[in-house]
Amino acid sequence: MLVLAAWATATVDARSTGPGREVLRLLVQQRRITRAADIPLVRLGTTLLPVAAVLAAAVLPFGFRSVSDLPDGVVWFNAMEALAWAAVWLTGWAPNSTLSLIGGYRFLAQGLAYELPHMLAITTAALGAESLQVGAVVDAQSGLWFAVWMPVAFGIYLLSALAMAFWGPFDQPAGADVAGGAAGELSGVDRLVFLGGRWLLLVVAAAFAVPLFLGGGHGPLLPGWAWTVLKTAAVLGFLLWARRRVPTVRMERYVELAWVVLTPLAVAQALVVAVVVLAR
Amino acid sequence: MSLELFLIVAAALFCVGLFGALTQQSIVMLMMGLELMLGGVILAAGAAWHYIAPAAADGQVLIVVAITAMAVEMAIGFAVVTALFRSREIDMTDMAAELKE
Amino acid sequence: MSTAAFWLLAVVAVASGVMVFRFDSMARATFSLLTALLCVGGELIVLGLDYLGIVTILMMTIEMAIMAVFMVMFMMNPAGLMPMTMIHNKRGAAVICALAFALLVAGILLAPWPSRQGRPPADPTMDLGMSLMGPQMLTMMTLGMALFATIVATVVLATRRGRYDRYGDELQAAPPADPVRGGVGR
Numbered sequence: 001m002l003v004l005a006a007w008a009t010a011t012v013d014a015r016s017t018g019p020g021r022e023v024l025r026l027l028v029q030q031r032r033i034t035r036a037a038d039i040p041l042v043r044l045g046t047t048l049l050p051v052a053a054v055l056a057a058a059v060l061p062f063g064f065r066s067v068s069d070l071p072d073g074v075v076w077f078n079a080m081e082a083l084a085w086a087a088v089w090l091t092g093w094a095p096n097s098t099l100s101l102i103g104g105y106r107f108l109a110q111g112l113a114y115e116l117p118h119m120l121a122i123t124t125a126a127l128g129a130e131s132l133q134v135g136a137v138v139d140a141q142s143g144l145w146f147a148v149w150m151p152v153a154f155g156i157y158l159l160s161a162l163a164m165a166f167w168g169p170f171d172q173p174a175g176a177d178v179a180g181g182a183a184g185e186l187s188g189v190d191r192l193v194f195l196g197g198r199w200l201l202l203v204v205a206a207a208f209a210v211p212l213f214l215g216g217g218h219g220p221l222l223p224g225w226a227w228t229v230l231k232t233a234a235v236l237g238f239l240l241w242a243r244r245r246v247p248t249v250r251m252e253r254y255v256e257l258a259w260v261v262l263t264p265l266a267v268a269q270a271l272v273v274a275v276v277v278l279a280r
Numbered sequence: 281m282s283l284e285l286f287l288i289v290a291a292a293l294f295c296v297g298l299f300g301a302l303t304q305q306s307i308v309m310l311m312m313g314l315e316l317m318l319g320g321v322i323l324a325a326g327a328a329w330h331y332i333a334p335a336a337a338d339g340q341v342l343i344v345v346a347i348t349a350m351a352v353e354m355a356i357g358f359a360v361v362t363a364l365f366r367s368r369e370i371d372m373t374d375m376a377a378e379l380k381e
Numbered sequence: 382m383s384t385a386a387f388w389l390l391a392v393v394a395v396a397s398g399v400m401v402f403r404f405d406s407m408a409r410a411t412f413s414l415l416t417a418l419l420c421v422g423g424e425l426i427v428l429g430l431d432y433l434g435i436v437t438i439l440m441m442t443i444e445m446a447i448m449a450v451f452m453v454m455f456m457m458n459p460a461g462l463m464p465m466t467m468i469h470n471k472r473g474a475a476v477i478c479a480l481a482f483a484l485l486v487a488g489i490l491l492a493p494w495p496s497r498q499g500r501p502p503a504d505p506t507m508d509l510g511m512s513l514m515g516p517q518m519l520t521m522m523t524l525g526m527a528l529f530a531t532i533v534a535t536v537v538l539a540t541r542r543g544r545y546d547r548y549g550d551e552l553q554a555a556p557p558a559d560p561v562r563g564g565v566g567r
Contacts, residue, residue, distance in 0.1 A: 072432045079439035085446040289391040291485035295478045296398040302474035305467045319421045330428040335499025337512035348524045352531045359538035
């Protein structure tokens with residue numbers, strides 16, 4: 001097994017650099033363990049992140065079908081991505097290391113900042129469709145996309161998708177200034193699972209913008225699944241582009257922005273949508 | 281499954297929480313006991329809705345009230361601990377007993 | 382299926398509820414409590430209350446994550462690396478709790494519970510919403526006021542600084558003197 005992995009590493013090494021090689025390197029790397037670390041909690045925290053992302057993905061429609069179109073799918077998605085709070089804090093706490101604990105605390109502060117406008121934004125989409133079911137939200141957008149007449153909610157959702165996966169301008173919980181933050185002490189398979197989970201969370205958050213605001217599988221010519229893939233790729237590409245273009249935002253600045261500017265904006269947007277829904 | 285089974289589980293959660301709330305000296309641990317007790321209340325309310333009057337929404341409203349009570353309890357609890365700690369560096373119930381004088 | 386789910390969730394809920402007060406590490410205790418409350422949310426889903434179950438899961442996850450921060454902040458020995466007990470009156474409490482449990486169980490088993498009336502609505506979530514926005518409007522408004530009062534009371538209790546600290550004695554200092562710079566133009 002080990003020989004095989006080493007062989008694979010060597011082969012890939014010769015031909016490429018990049019994610020594949022990094023994955024193989026992490027797979028064969030020996031785990032470092034800090035002193036007095038809480039090993040069960042490290043394992044729990046690191047595995048909880050990808051598990052939360054996969055559970056949240058259960059309500060994602062691919063085309064017009066999802067694994068399970070729960071009657072409360074929108075709330076389910078929100079509850080599952082909230083598990084990331086527990087996952088990142090545990091991963092920061094458990095290795096018994098200062099810098100990684102700071103990373104965990106930073107994620108909670110960031111969570112307090114992004115969660116309130118985020119909840120209001122996805123509530124607005126559910127309000128526009130008059131249903132908490134993701135399938136019904138998609139159906140309500142067979143004509144006009146929600147992104148067109150709820151631009152504020154859409155923008156806030158994209159911001160919180162970045163913050164949720166502590167990605168790009170919100171990468172302080174795992175920032176270089178705290179030596180990797182919450183992920184700082186992780187090595188080997190743990191690191192692979194945690195960072196892979198973060199990627200999954202980003203992809204799932206980007207993909208959920210499609211049924212919520214971008215009309216899901218609706219679109220001309222192409223079948224539903226193709227539109228889902230195209231739109232998801234576009235949102236994900238935008239988020240990756242934002243990482244390159246936008247400087248890091250410290251969470252104490254984002255907290256004030258989120259509570260003083262974004263939350264009232266999101267409430268106003270919900271009010272506008274509520275009036276439109278009542279009037280039509 | 282029956283109403284009695286659900287209520288017994290709820291009673292078990294409530295009593296474990298009560299034990300914690302009575303024995304723990306740290307205020308934060310005491311609050312965890314209270315949370316567990318309220319968890320038992322939520323479960324009992326859900327069981328009462330399902331097995332006694334599912335047509336009325338009153339059981340569900342009771343759960344909403346219990347969840348709100350948990351949130352309020354936690355927020356006020358932490359604010360009080362913060363204020364106590366700031367004024368006299370204590371975080372235990374026994375030390376706060378002098379407040380009554 | 383749902384019977385198996387009930388038993389599994391019930392056993393895990395009570396077991397992790399007990400472990401809350403047996404773990405030395407505060408992080409373990411908090412997340413053990415989270416497990417117990419997530420199981421309560423799962424039981425609600427078993428009972429057919431999907432929305433309230435998921436909301437319980439959502440709220441408890443966030444609440445316990447924040448609770449963990451306060452635990453670490455205020456406890457002397459948060460990681461439990463040096464075992465110590467911080468409990469009082471263990472025997473008395475055990476007697477009280479055993480007695481309370483016995484009484485509750487006796488009451489549960491002996492009470493003449495009314496038989497089930499009516500059937501659950503097709504969409505309990507809709508039922509709850511219509512109820513909160515209709516006959517139970519007063520409850521909803523009271524909850525809203527209670528939460529608002531909590532926000533105000535919490536800030537008043539937890540902050541040390543008032544407006545005179547921020548804006549000076551004449552309340553005219555601009556910009557306000559805050560220890561942490563905010564995000565909107567200061």
